[in-house]
Amino acid sequence: MHAPVNIQLIGQEVAILWDDGTESYYPFAKLRAASPSAETAGERDIFGTQYGGGGRHDYSKVEVKSWEQIGNYAIRFDFSDGHRTGLYAYDYLKNLAEKM
Secondary structure (H helix, E strand, O other): OOOEEEEEEEOOEEEEEEOOOOEEEEEHHHHHHOOOOHHHHOEEOOOOOEEOOOOOOOOOOOOEEEEEEEOOOEEEEEEOOOOOOOEEEHHHHHHHHHHO
16 A cells, blocks of 8 residues: 655645655545545445435535545545545545546
């Protein structure tokens, strides 16, 4: 697992420098849409019933206001729409960067 060395908010993106020397850039709207939280992604009970998530939303005006590292494994972003429950694991962020 790679860890961030430096995280900055630059314009409308989050920029992360990783410990392997690579850099990743995440547009605010795409980062918000990719939140791994139950609110955004949804969750299933033991019977497979989906709760939450599933709906497409317009996050084009959402900004990242701040962020904090959670332990040695994730980052929590505070978004301008009040969302802050998604924990973005480092591996999740690295994989997400390849899709953006």
